[in-house]
Every structure is written in structure tokens, then in C-alpha cells.
Amino acid sequence: MQSDFFLKKRLRSIIVLAIIVMITYGAMIITQYNIVEGFTSIPEAIFWGFSNFYPDQDSLRNLPSILDKLLETIFMSIASSSIAAIFALFFAIFGSKTTSLNGVLSVISRGIATLFRNIDVAAWSMILLFSFGQSSLTGFFALFFVSFGFLTRAFTETIDEVGSGAVEALEATGAQYFPVIIHSVIPASIPQIISWILFMIETNIRSATLVGILTGTGIGFSFDLYYKSLNYNSASLVVITIILSILLIELVSNYVRRVIL
Template structure:
């Protein structure tokens, strides 16, 4: 195949892909009754948001209440990730195929359990638990915890199965028991990716905590909903601004910790 033929085929494939996307967009727009002219009014919406959601001097009187609820959301997010991380690590060690798991059924059940927990949306978890535990912080914690448990179990399973078990087998060959070999040979090797996954989940939990609070009527999400429905848009904008600052700060802290670990 000549270079000219290769690039022609690549261009044709790209054109076919773009054409397929455009046709799909057109069909979906017609089916949903989407008005193309609405795209021209996007700037109007952004202008209204800038005029109404910018915090004013009066809204900063509400800052202590906002920061208190934000602190509670951060604590719940961190606790959910930490508790889920401990159990996920235990399940991953039990279910990892490269650690001498003889019972395939155990590994299959752990993977299936994690997949079910992970694939149920956080909104569904919040609504299901809301009917059982009512409107309180425990409902938000459990919704985040179940989601974290499924996600981290799968993440830790993949991390452990990428681990070279040569060091582990060498420790066992010297007479070390398997639990001690795992503690001394496996956990130090996977410490960095494990911490990275936990930091990612904490960041994600802070964002999800707002949505969970909207549904369960607790925390920072409830505060935003209260201000928004009372047409106190500057106060709602203050909640959003504080959330953005916290998420960016967590991301910067996470990046710094990851660099120090590598």
C-alpha cells in the first residue's frame, strides 16, 4: 500500500465518521423537536447568569454558614472514600487472580458485586437510601460509600493484578506466611496508585456531595437549593464559587501529594 492510498483511506474514514455524526445529530434533533435557533441565544443565558449569580457584598454575610456546610460535605466525602477504600482493598486482595486465588467463584462474585455497586448511579443510590434512612447525613454518606466501594474495588483489583508477584513468591518461598508476604511485599508496592485512587475519589465525592444534598435535603446541596428556590441567586452563586475553590484546591493538593510519592 502506497502512502497516498493510506492517507486517502484515512481521509475517507474521517469523512464517513463526521457524516455519520452529523446525520445522527440531525435525526436526533428532528425526533426531539430541538430548535436550532436556540443555539444563537446561548450568550443571552450566560449574560443572565453573570448578572444574577455573581455574589454581592451582602451575600458574604452568609459565608460562615456556607463554609460550615462545605466543611461537613468535605468530612463526609473523605470518610466515605476512606472507609470504602479499606474494605475495597481487602476485597481486591481476596479476589485478585494473581495472588493464588484458587476459587474462581470467589473472584467472580467479588467482581460482580463491585460492578453492580459501581454501575448504579449516585442519584439512584441517594433516592433508594432516602426512603430507608430519611433526610440526614447518614443517607449521603451511604450513597457515596456504596458508589466508592464498587469503584475502588475494581480499581484496586486491576492495580493488584498488574503487580509482579515474583517478590511475593520469593517471600513465601523463604517460609513467610501469605498474609505477612502480602503486607510486606504487596502493599508497599501498590501504595502510590492506591493513594492516587483515594485522592481521586475524595475529589469526586465533594462534587457528588452537592448533588446528593440536593436530593436528600442535607449539606451544601440543600443550602444551594434553599437559596436558589428562594430566588436568592447571589447567595447560590456564592455556594458555587466556594465549591469551585474547594475542588481546585483539592486537585492541586492531590497533584502535590502524587508528585511527592513518585
């Protein structure tokens, strides 16, 4: 009996794998992608990158303006993450099974978070372009909506992990709803909440580059401008500053996590 179960499971795995291979092969035919040419072009692409994609003396003159755009992107990422966290905390409290006032409100809160989370930041950027045009506000709201959806889900799970024991204990003493939230749920959840906010800031700085290309703002716009004008040396400098800033912010956030967790 057990051997038949594993045999059927292996057969299903083989069928799924065969379907994936067929879909992949069909996609290659439709897109006219040649896998041999794709892999053989890698050495040529690497050689071109080392030959053209590096900062030179002329590109360093653009460093002050690049740093200004980088700071704009970082501040926008921090602002969108922080403000989204405030709204997300309220929705998470109402959506959590531990602190929800009623089932309908919990479903609505979780549904709104799911909607905002599952629309990609690039899609939000293109949607908001119709309303706000190419501006920093477009980039801010695109990052805000995605951050709100993600953080609501993360905060909800964090609050659920606190457990209903502490909440029930305070309610048994006659404590009202909001004192329970303020004195029990939030203090117990705050370290993990801060960790999620730091993670969201890191993610938004990476996403803000793409958002900037689409909305014409921040460091993404600088990269797009230099790349399209064939100024590859300045474009490479933009990439280097982005990488260094992400690594620095990650080091800082990891240190903060070690302190608070």
C-alpha cells in the first residue's frame, strides 16, 4: 500500500515536470529564443561590461547630482515605509484574530491588504502615472501602497503570534479593548514590527530604482537618463552608488535587529 502511494506520487511529479518542460519549450519556440546563442553570448556581454560599464574621471563630475538623487530616493523609501507602517498597524489590529472586533472587519482588513500587496509596484507606478504624472508623488504612492499591503499582512501575523493568552488575562481583569491593545499587544509586538519596517525600507530602496525609471524621479531617472544618452560611465556610477547604499542600509538595519530582537 505504501509503495503504491510513493509510486503514484512519483508519477505525478514526472507528469508535472513533463508539463513544465513542454511549456518551456513552447515558450522558446514562440519567442524564437535560441538557448545556445543565449549562453554563448555571455562571455561577450561580460567583456563589453568591463570595457564600457565603469566610472571614469568625467563621470565623477556627476557624482554630486547622483548623490542628491540617491538621497531623494532613500528619503522617499523611508517616508513611504514609515507612513505605510502607521496605517498598516491599525489595519493589522482590526484584521488579527487576536484583536479583531468582529469577523467582518477582520475579513475586510485582510482583503484590502491582499489587494494592495498583490499588485506589483511597477503596476502601481503605471496606474498612478495617469493621475499624478511623472512626479515624486507618483513614486511615493506606488511604494506606499505596496508597503501598506505587505506590512499589514506582516503585522497581522506578528500580532497573531503574540497569542490570545495575554489579551484574555487583561480582559479578565476588566481592561477595555484599547488599554489591552496599548499595554499588551503593541509592546509585545513592537520589536518584530520594527524589524519588518526596516526590511520594508531596504526593499523599497531597491524598488524605488525601478519606480524612478517609470515615474521620472529619483536615482532611477538618473540611471535611465545616462543610459539612454549612451553615457555608460555615469550609468555605472549610479549602479555602484545604489549597491553601496543598499549594503550600508542593510548593515545598519541588521545591527538594529540584533539590538532589539
